[in-house]
Amino acid sequence: MTHYCGINRMKEGTDFEKKHTPFIECKDKVKADDYFEVKISTGIPHPMEDDHFIHWVELYMGDLYLARVDFTQFMKPEVKLMVKAPSKEHEKFTLRALMRCNLHGVWEYEKEILLE
Numbered sequence: 714m715t716h717y718c719g720i721n722r723m724k725e726g727t728d729f730e731k732k733h734t735p736f737i738e739c740k741d742k743v744k745a746d747d748y749f750e751v752k753i754s755t756g757i758p759h760p761m762e763d764d765h766f767i768h769w770v771e772l773y774m775g776d777l778y779l780a781r782v783d784f785t786q787f788m789k790p791e792v793k794l795m796v797k798a799p800s801k802e803h804e805k806f807t808l809r810a811l812m813r814c815n816l817h818g819v820w821e822y823e824k825e826i827l828l829e
């Protein structure tokens with residue numbers, strides 16, 4: 714089964730993996746310096762119970778920390794964030810989401826975005 718330490722990534726496309734992977738949905742191409750919407754959610758709903766829940770989600774641009782949202786069991790672990798695109802000196806950049814389940818560790822997902 715999956716390792717519960719370190720950072721996990723989707724490997725086999727199992728329901729267990731989909732339940733823990735913080736999928737990023739946003740445009741594939743954005744304008745430099747513009748704000749754009751980024752949605753982060755699991756592919757299959759994860760339980761939000763007292764003893765098993767999604768604790769938090771974090772968003773990075775490469776290694777640059779952007780935001781963190783902490784959840785309680787009264788929340789659906791799904792967020793929409795407005796992110797500022799980098800300036801035009803780059804051609805593309807990577808968004809990286811981390812999500813932590815209290816039982817099943819930290820999971821990572823990356824999406825590359827083009828700049829226009």
Ligand SMILES: [Fe+2]
Pocket residue numbers: 733759765766814815816817
């Ligand atoms: Fe879990």
